[in-house]
Amino acid sequence: MSSSSVPYAPPAAAGGASPSTGRKRRKRFSLLTRRDKLTLGLMVGIPAFIHIFLIWLPTIGSIVLSFTSWNGIGGLDKIKFIGFKNYENLFSNYPPFWPAFENNLIWLGAFLLIATPLGMLMAVILDQNIKGTRIYQSVLYMPVVLSLAIVGFIAQLMYSPNMGFINNFLVAVTGDPKWTASGTAIDWLGTPGLNFAMVLIAAGWRHVGYVMVLYLAGLKSVDNTLREAAAIDGANARQTFFRVVFPVLAPINVVVLVVTIIESLRAFDIVYIINKGLNGLGLLSVLITNNILGEASLIGFGSAIAVILLLISIGPIIYYLARTMGREAE
Amino acid sequence: MTPTPAPLGSRQVVTGKRQRPHYFTHAFLIVVSLIWFLPLGWAVYTSLRPYGDTGGNPRGYFSIGGAYNFNNFVNAWNQADLPLHFLQTALVVVPALILILTFSSMVAVAVSRYSFKFNLALLMLFTAGNLLPQQVVIVPLFRLYLALPMFAPLSDNGIWYDQLFGIVMIHLAFQLGFCTFVLSNYFKQIPKEINEAAFVDGASVWRTYRSVLLPLARPALAALATLEFTWIYNDFFWGILLLRTGDKFPVTSALNNLSGQFFTDNNLLAAGSLIVALPTLIVYFALQKHFVAGLTLGSTKG
Numbered sequence: 001m002s003s004s005s006v007p008y009a010p011p012a013a014a015g016g017a018s019p020s021t022g023r024k025r026r027k028r029f030s031l032l033t034r035r036d037k038l039t040l041g042l043m044v045g046i047p048a049f050i051h052i053f054l055i056w057l058p059t060i061g062s063i064v065l066s067f068t069s070w071n072g073i074g075g076l077d078k079i080k081f082i083g084f085k086n087y088e089n090l091f092s093n094y095p096p097f098w099p100a101f102e103n104n105l106i107w108l109g110a111f112l113l114i115a116t117p118l119g120m121l122m123a124v125i126l127d128q129n130i131k132g133t134r135i136y137q138s139v140l141y142m143p144v145v146l147s148l149a150i151v152g153f154i155a156q157l158m159y160s161p162n163m164g165f166i167n168n169f170l171v172a173v174t175g176d177p178k179w180t181a182s183g184t185a186i187d188w189l190g191t192p193g194l195n196f197a198m199v200l201i202a203a204g205w206r207h208v209g210y211v212m213v214l215y216l217a218g219l220k221s222v223d224n225t226l227r228e229a230a231a232i233d234g235a236n237a238r239q240t241f242f243r244v245v246f247p248v249l250a251p252i253n254v255v256v257l258v259v260t261i262i263e264s265l266r267a268f269d270i271v272y273i274i275n276k277g278l279n280g281l282g283l284l285s286v287l288i289t290n291n292i293l294g295e296a297s298l299i300g301f302g303s304a305i306a307v308i309l310l311l312i313s314i315g316p317i318i319y320y321l322a323r324t325m326g327r328e329a330e
Numbered sequence: 331m332t333p334t335p336a337p338l339g340s341r342q343v344v345t346g347k348r349q350r351p352h353y354f355t356h357a358f359l360i361v362v363s364l365i366w367f368l369p370l371g372w373a374v375y376t377s378l379r380p381y382g383d384t385g386g387n388p389r390g391y392f393s394i395g396g397a398y399n400f401n402n403f404v405n406a407w408n409q410a411d412l413p414l415h416f417l418q419t420a421l422v423v424v425p426a427l428i429l430i431l432t433f434s435s436m437v438a439v440a441v442s443r444y445s446f447k448f449n450l451a452l453l454m455l456f457t458a459g460n461l462l463p464q465q466v467v468i469v470p471l472f473r474l475y476l477a478l479p480m481f482a483p484l485s486d487n488g489i490w491y492d493q494l495f496g497i498v499m500i501h502l503a504f505q506l507g508f509c510t511f512v513l514s515n516y517f518k519q520i521p522k523e524i525n526e527a528a529f530v531d532g533a534s535v536w537r538t539y540r541s542v543l544l545p546l547a548r549p550a551l552a553a554l555a556t557l558e559f560t561w562i563y564n565d566f567f568w569g570i571l572l573l574r575t576g577d578k579f580p581v582t583s584a585l586n587n588l589s590g591q592f593f594t595d596n597n598l599l600a601a602g603s604l605i606v607a608l609p610t611l612i613v614y615f616a617l618q619k620h621f622v623a624g625l626t627l628g629s630t631k632g
Contacts (some may be wrong), residue, residue: 032444036535040444043436045541048452050433054471054503055459061470072473125359130352133436139363140617142370145590145614145621146607147564149585153371153603155598157376163385163596165372167394180390205369210625217626258461266463269566288465289571292472303469310466317461320452 026282065303072297086304097305100282103196104312107203107283115204116260119211124241127214128221142207142254148203148269155202155274159188192280199281203270207263211256218252219245249251251324257322265313284309351557377402377600380460391596402601410588410602414437421494422580423562426501430558431551433502434509438541441510442517443525453514460507464567471500475572492574500572501562509554512627516550518545550627557624581606597603 029103032040066086070079071098090097122140143151145298158165166188170179178184189195222245230240238298271277277286284305291302376384376391383389385395406412437456441449475491490496520543528538544551569583576587588602614621 012439030530032535039535043535044440044452047433047437047510048455050499051456051459051503051506054474054500055462056455057466058467058470058474059462061474062466065469105545122362125355128352128355130355130359136359136363136616139366141622142611142614143366145564145610146562147566147582147610149564149566149582150603153585153589153599154373157373157600157603159368159389160596163391165368165391168390172392173389205366209366213622213625217622262461263461266464266465272570273566285463285465288468289567292469295573299469299473306466306469309463313461313463313466317458320461321458325450325457327453 028163029241044110052170062303062306062310065300066307068300068303070299072299082300086301089301090304090308094301096282096287099280100284103282103309104265104267105286106196107200107267108261110200110204111207111260111264112257115207116211116256118206120215120256122208122220123215137212140212143206144213145239146206148206148267149273151202151206152270152273153199155189155270158202158296159198161187161190164188189274190279195280199270200275203267206207208259210259214256214259216254217248217250219222222248254320254323261316262313265309353537361428366481366609373600376597377604379597381595403605406598406602406605409591410584411577412581412584412602412605414577415579415584418494418578418584419563419580419582422501423559424506426498426562427505427555427558429498429502430505431508431555434506434554435544435547436539437506437510437559438513439543440516442514443522443543444535444573454512456507456510456545458507460504460511464504468571477569484529491572492578494578494580496569496571496572497565497580500568501565505558505561507553509625511560512554512624515626516547516627520546549623552617553620553624556613556620559613560621 055147065079067081067083068079069082069085111330116169128135130136146154156164160166162182162185167179168186171177179186186194188198226244226248227240230244266285267283268277268289271281271283271286272289275281277283277290288302288305291298291305378398378400380397380399380401384391384393389395441453470525472491475490475496478490479488480490480493480495484495485493487493490499524542524546525538528542533542563580564582565580566582566585569580570586573579573583579587585602585606589630
């Protein structure tokens, strides 16, 4: 591959070359004119610069700033390094931190253990030759195209204590007006603990369809002869799925797992639009944002929370890269 | 017909011929679909009724009767300045889509069709960057936006902060990762002889990209455009963080300022939500194929 005289090669072929191995290595480009090389350089260079400048530079910035006490006032020369002090304060002197951390974990757990398997189940059912499968798919997928901010609004329509669907439904069914009367009505989004569960239901409403579509695509690509072979061998439906189909879906499983984790860490819009992430709806993302937009802008402190978020997300990201691109590099 | 697996949990034996109709499956699917449809259906129903027939009325919201009209839609449209915010959305979405697809296709062609040292590393960097939670970068990014200068047509205050231009740039930076990943997988499947032919014909790298490879990638570009439209349209966070002037907020971010105004009147809230949701729903129903293709291009062919 690398001896090819044509000016292209799959990326893997070039993966190991080091920059200064001498002239011989450059032969690969020899058929390209200098102008072509410049074109290629710009085609990659401009987008790469934008990406690195606006994403990786600030990421490094977050890490550096997390070790400083800076309130954003004054120039960069006012930055003072204070070691791990922000982290110590975060863990011991900042009451919102642990509840937010816990909420992120609960979010992740609920998505991983309930919403994702439900999406998978719907995909498996809808993958069969069922009449009207496209209609069912469309209905389940519809919430996915809505923004989480809109989902937050729609959650209000369902949960609001005197105007929402649930409480009005209870009144209609029981005939007792206490369900919507102020004072006795259940405030689904205003009661700490309960409100987070209700938010998870609303967010899960959207996540299930997302997972379903990813798995449906995967299931379509599973060779049907595998299923036939399993059936001939006497496997029942459950065995066929878990022993034959599921392992073949490994690439999709990776994507779904990573999407689920990352979405759980990114969650922000829905709680922010409901009540700015207060009163039991705190998430790490909200704490970081409040430290910038809030009155007291504690840059170093906000960065420390961002670094915690980075540390949690880096594992799944590396796992994903290894699984999707590791194969390529071989 | 090929034997199809029975639903999970059923003990039915899989034997093509003897399979009974899926009564249980259909019942289950209908119940789930109804539950899934309920919130949107409820929003539509509520939005068509005047507040007086529902909120300030002993019948409450779960009732039939009274007037049905589009007054709530008219009120939401006017009170919330929705035309203005839709314009801001267009000013973000259109340039962002063009830049994202242009730049990501350029990188994708370079890393998948030409061999050079950093292409795998670059692809990894882009993909990892796309997966980072936004909040990881926002503290320094916010300061950066306050400090970076920008000239007049693109910025009316001389910096990146509080400018639609800044919103376009951050979407570009983040979405480059996803689109480059998808497009480079797509380009890898195109036979390399096409490059050879173009090369023999004396086409430059730019011409090969512009006139040969890009047209071939049309299906992938269409799928990505559909998907990215929805994602950028639906963005709430960047607007909230990087804009301050209320009039500049794209429509999804503008919802944040409307919440106080809407929450006292669920009928208005329902109408407002539906108006804002409508463009993505239309795109979804009109371009469902592209939409799903975009999502799955990134996942199955990785």
